[in-house]
Amino acid sequence: MDKQLRNAIKGILDTDLERRRRSMEPFVRATFNRFSRCLYRYLGNEVECEDVLEDVYADIWESPERLRTVSTEKELVRTVYLYYMRNRLRQVYRRLNRHLSLSQECLATLTAPDMGLLEQASDEELKVILKKGMTRLKARERRAIELWAEGMSNRAIAADLNTTVGAVKMLLYRTVLKLRKMLNHYVGDEH
Numbered sequence: 001m002d003k004q005l006r007n008a009i010k011g012i013l014d015t016d017l018e019r020r021r022r023s024m025e026p027f028v029r030a031t032f033n034r035f036s037r038c039l040y041r042y043l044g045n046e047v048e049c050e051d052v053l054e055d056v057y058a059d060i061w062e063s064p065e066r067l068r069t070v071s072t073e074k075e076l077v078r079t080v081y082l083y084y085m086r087n088r089l090r091q092v093y094r095r096l097n098r099h100l101s102l103s104q105e106c107l108a109t110l111t112a113p114d115m116g117l118l119e120q121a122s123d124e125e126l127k128v129i130l131k132k133g134m135t136r137l138k139a140r141e142r143r144a145i146e147l148w149a150e151g152m153s154n155r156a157i158a159a160d161l162n163t164t165v166g167a168v169k170m171l172l173y174r175t176v177l178k179l180r181k182m183l184n185h186y187v188g189d190e191h
Contacts, residue, residue, distance in 0.1 A: 001073050005030040012064045020061070028057055031076070038077060042089055052092055056084045133182040141175040148172055
């Protein structure tokens with residue numbers, strides 16, 4: 001766990017409300033992406049994830065005691081999931097899936113997910129992995145992905161690459177598949 005996150009957790013556990021308030025922002029910044037990825041596995045909707053996370057952070061603010069024994073990022077995700085996220089997920093699941101008959105027993109045994117290496121990786125590690133994958137792409141593929149990542153439309157990318165919109169869609173699709181395969185290969189190498 002990096003020093004900034006460790007200090008943020010210490011600050012959240014402090015009795016001084018002002019220090020707790022100042023510590024909450026770096027805590028949210030350091031954990032938002034990781035918690036979002038965890039929630040997205042269940043909800044599959046970014047808006048729902050953000051709504052649940054807002055409530056989770058409020059719950060952490062109200063009673064941060066569970067974070068006192070956390071020493072690693074993996075423990076942090078597991079602790080936050082078990083003590084703060086799980087109840088919120090149950091509420092959202094019940095609201096979204098009223099028509100499904102999932103027993104109360106099944107909801108009660110909902111446990112923390114087993115996360116793969118990519119989900120356990122920190123944002124810095126993910127950047128390194130993606131950068132490594134990007135260097136293996138052809139120049140045209142790399143350029144298309146870079147423009148897409150900047151938020152450019154398919155039409156703008158087509159103009160930049162001097163091709164058609166349909167060709168750009170296929171290029172992006174194949175390149176994303178290629179990157180996904182590289183990431184899966186990377187995870188396979190790590191075992």
